[in-house]
Amino acid sequence: MMAPALAAALASRGYEALTPVQNAMLQPEARDADLLVSAQTGSGKTVAFGIAVAPTLLGSRERFDPAGLPLALIVAPTRELAMQVRRELEWLYRETGARIASCVGGMDMRRERRALDEGAHIVVGTPGRLRDHITRGSLDISELRAVVLDEADEMLDLGFRDDLEFILAAAPAERRTLLFSATVPPQIEQLARRFQQNAQRIVVQGSSDQHSDIEYQQIFVAPADRENAIINTLLFHDQQNAIVFCHTREAVKHLTSRLSNRGFPVVSLSGELSQAERTNALQAMRDGRARVCVATDVAARGIDLPNLGLVIHADLPSNPDTLLHRSGRTGRAGRKGICALIVPLHRRGAANRVLKLAKLTATVVPAPTASDIEHHNRQRILDDPALALAPSEDEITFVRELMEAHGAENIAAAYLRLQLSSRPVPEELSEVPAYVEKAPRGKAREDFAPRDRSDFDNGVWFRVTVGRKHRAEPRWLLPMICKAGHITKRAVGSIRINDADSHFEIAGDKANAFWATVQEAGTGEKGVTIQRIDGKAPPREKPVREASGWNSEKKGKFKPKPKGKAAKQAGAPAPRKPKKKFSKANQG
Structure with missing residues (x-):
């Protein structure tokens, strides 16, 4: 039987049914017993142990007495997970009047001490910080x-065994001890035998159906298209929250900058950030100020974003555990999620191996193209629920005034432009051959060729101040041109890249509007400008070849450097004479 206050909190939160691990906590054999629970990440364990300890803490009462010394201690492996557990317990126990304090590394210890002095019914913390408070006498247990030990296997993996044993040894002997763990290796069993009494073993989910709410996808791309494929995948799925995982801090900084420049509301999460910065990044995701988080594996465990629908592996996971922990950020507590692995062609074998070791099956799907995203955006606009709402009485007068002044088509066109301009421009991708998973390994594909549209009539030419020496490519220039002039890729004709600049063609009926927009707002890229070219199309410029000894008069032949007399006549320095070798006898 669940405590009435907790049942009311779950109902107000929209819980229609409990997850298996939560239901297991209500069984008669689980009440008042020590528990060793194994359940997969994302199965609702926080609510489960909140339900499990409620009878022990409240008894027959519906509300807590005034707070004094703590009655329950929740230990979590990471700062993020501890703060998340506190948030979950706060809404679950709100009707009981519970006071919940936290003790985590990286936060102000003096503030935590004051909160403990004021009294708390439940304390949530990380092992090291909890041990510090107990040793200093600021936490009386x-x-x-x-x-409750949450993610006990993770805490042992991170080297917290000594801290856990210290905490458990300092706690009263007459207490309940609940261990929650995704796996139960021998060291967890040893900990259970030492600190639990006749523990009930509860297994609520087998490995065969783990992550059943997650759709796994493999997206094969050319190595140079990896970041472009990430951008297009984010645009195509358009989830409220998404996480992109990278291996290193530098990769996180680079990709965060790239996505920010493309107009994504993005934050980063890595080990080099302070606790306050990490907390602010996660809060920005929760309140909608950011929709994409680029993270290292520091976020692979314990991060629970309620609307996270997409996980992207920008760098392939190195082992199956990393894959499962990263992917487990989505598809949580019965919600569906998508996990996309961005796989460069030469890493196909590695991706298949890690999926096989994790006992997962992934569908091979092509990277979303610009046309796929455009079609998806238009359908999303057509299906927007706001369009089905009739104008209110307060709005109807001004709506009629707008209709008379501008007409329905112009208003609809303005709405369409506003909707499309609010979304980042998709990237152009190289075509990946069909059935690429069967193609021979190591087969290189041609680089993205210059864009050439000979069927483009009445075009107007423009010049942009980036070229080969700036590493300009059509797949980068095309989105920049479209974004700068508020046009679609259909309005862009040929793109010719020269050494110092590039030329591109705009459809005749779009050219004046494009030029006016660029003159007003610029290109959006620092140090890059666009100029209009009047008259005929600019001539094609051949790339300049530079090499020592290259004879421009005889193309294709290499003219060797002169030697000996010829070198003297040509003014070249004569070759140096070798030094004489002396024996030890005539030295000195």
Whole structure:
């Protein structure tokens, strides 16, 4: 039987049914017993142990007495997970009047001490910080009735065994001890035998159906298209929250900058950030100020964003555990999610191996193209629920005034332009051959060729101040041109890249509007400008070849450097004479 206050909190939160691990906590054999629970990440464990310890803490009462010494201690492996557990317990126990304090590394210890002095019913913390408070005497756990170890296997992997044993040894002998773990290796069993009494073993999910709510996709791309494929995948799925995982901090900084420049509301999460910065990044995701988080594996465990529908592996996971922990950020507590692995062609074998070791099956899908995204955006606009709402009485007068002044078509066109301009421009991708998974390994594909549209009539030419020496490519220039002039790619004709600049063609009926927009707002890229070219199309410029000894008069032949007399006549320095070798006898 669940405590009435908790049942009311779950109902107000929109819970229609409990997850298997939560239901297991309500069984008669689980009440008042020590528990060793194994359940996959994302199965609702926080609510589960909140339900499990409620009878122990409240008894027959519906509300807590005034706070004094803590009655329950929740131990979590990371700062992010500890803060997340606190947030979950706050809404779950709101009707009980519970006071919940946190003790985590990286936060102000003096503030935590003041909160403990004021009294708390439940304390949530990380092992090292909890041990510090107990040692210093600021945390008195003599009245504990329950201790919960969340993600116990992770805490042991991170080297917290000594801290956990210290905390459990300092807690009262007459208490409940609940261990929640995704796996139960031998060291977890040893910990259970030492600190639990007749623990009930509960297994609520087998490995065969793990991550059943996640759709796994493999997206094969050319190595140079990896970041472009990430951008297009984010645009195509358009989830409220998405996480992109990278291996290193530098990769996180680079990709965050790239996505920000493309107009994504993005934050980053890595080990070099302070706790306050990491907390602010996650809060920005929760309140909608950001929709994309680029992270290292520091975020692979414990991060629970309620609307996270997409996980992208920008760098392939190095092992199956990393894949599962990263992917487990989505598809949580019965919600569906998508996990996309961006796989460069030469890493196909590695991707298949890690999926096989994780016992997962992924569907091979092509990277979303610009036309796919454009079609998806238009359909999303057509299906927008706001368009089905009739104008209110307060709006109807001004709506009629707008209709008379501009007409329905012009208003609809303005709305369409506003909707499309608010979204980042998709990237152009190289075509990946069909059935690429069967193509021979190591087969290189041609680089993205210059864009050439000989069927483009009445075009107007423009010049942009980037060329080969700036590493300009059509797949980068085309989105920049479209974004700068508020046009679609259909309005752009040929693109010719020269050494110092590039030329591109705009459809005649779009050229004047394009030029006016660029003159007013610029290109959006620092140090890059666009100029209009009046008259005929500019001539094609051949790339300049530079090499020592290259004879421009005789193309294709290499003229060797002169030697000996010829070198003297040509003014070249004569070759140096070798030094004489002396024996030890005539030296000195």
